[in-house]
Amino acid sequence: MSKSILLIGSNGQVGKELQQILPSSGNIISVARPTVDLAQPDTLCSVIRSNQPQIIINAAAYTAVDKAESEPELATAINAIAPLIIAQETQKLGALLIHISTDYVFDGNGYRPYLETDATNPLSVYGKTKLAGEEAIRETCAHHLILRTAWVYGIFGKNNFVKTMLRLGAERQELRVVADQIGSPTWAQDIATVIAQMIPQLTPEISDTYHYTNSGVASWYDFAVAIFEEAQQLGFPLKVERIVPITTAEYPTPARRPAYSVLACGKISAILETHPPHWRERLRQMLTDLKIGHWALVIPLVFLIPYIF
Secondary structure, eight states: OOEEEEEEOTHHHHHHHHHHHHGEEEEEEEEETTSOTTTTTHHHHHHHHHEEEHEEEEOOOOOOTTGTTTTTHHIIIIOOOOHHHHHHHHHHHTOEEEEEEGEEEEEGSSSSOOOTTTTOOOSSSSHHHHHHHHHHHHHSSSSSSEEEEEEEEEEEOOOOOOHHHHEEEEEEEEEEEOOOOOEEEEEEHHHHHHOOOOOOOOGGGOOOOEEOBBOOOEHHHHHHHHHHHHHHOOOOOOOOOEEEEOOOSSSHHHHOOBBBBOOOOOOHHHHHHHOOOOOOHHHHHHHHHHHHTTTTOOOOSSTTTTTTT
């Protein structure tokens, strides 16, 4: 029998990909603002109670990392309190909750990929509120999947790093990009695919926290270089000639970010019996799809601030 799936945050990068992929997994009810506002608990309760889903996927979050430093109450409402409410409603229904979290729950002081069991120590308001949301779910909802991911980009996102690089690379000859923050760029489509693959696997016995990113590691500088190399081969309009690596200290931001936030994905790979594809391969595919689809490249600079100037 087809399951009823409530997708919260259907307009985001991962949410839009989930709308493309999930129909084979069940009957999808997609909601986003203004229908549901994570800062308004009543709208959350109303949409969950009226639809009575068997699975709830929370793909929504407050993700403006630097802005969160000056808006901690709003970030807490969306990233911590809303997941608690969703978890409470999910538990009442006896349903399954799938929640997307972040590498920013770690401080980045390590030198090996983070396991799900490693100690958390977020450096920013964003990271702290996302961790609070995780903890609320674990304490409240027995049947859950918390999926931590990192460095997300996609065709549908307006403020992601790849689209911002393409825009700036078409305007400027030189870009300066942070080279001492290390992570794993991850295509939103792959996150959505893994969520769909995990749904039939998720018995209560394996309800837990999992990590998923594309494989391989890169700095933001490495990522930018790869974007331009791949984009040039595909014929994107580019003026950029030089990409200069800089340190985080050379471009301070309101929020502190983990220097090394690579996530170990062995746990979820064992369940799915497959290894995540490499980030460079998936970047190439995303850019190919973007080129074929003639997607608009008029992207605001909000996402760019922490990484380049």
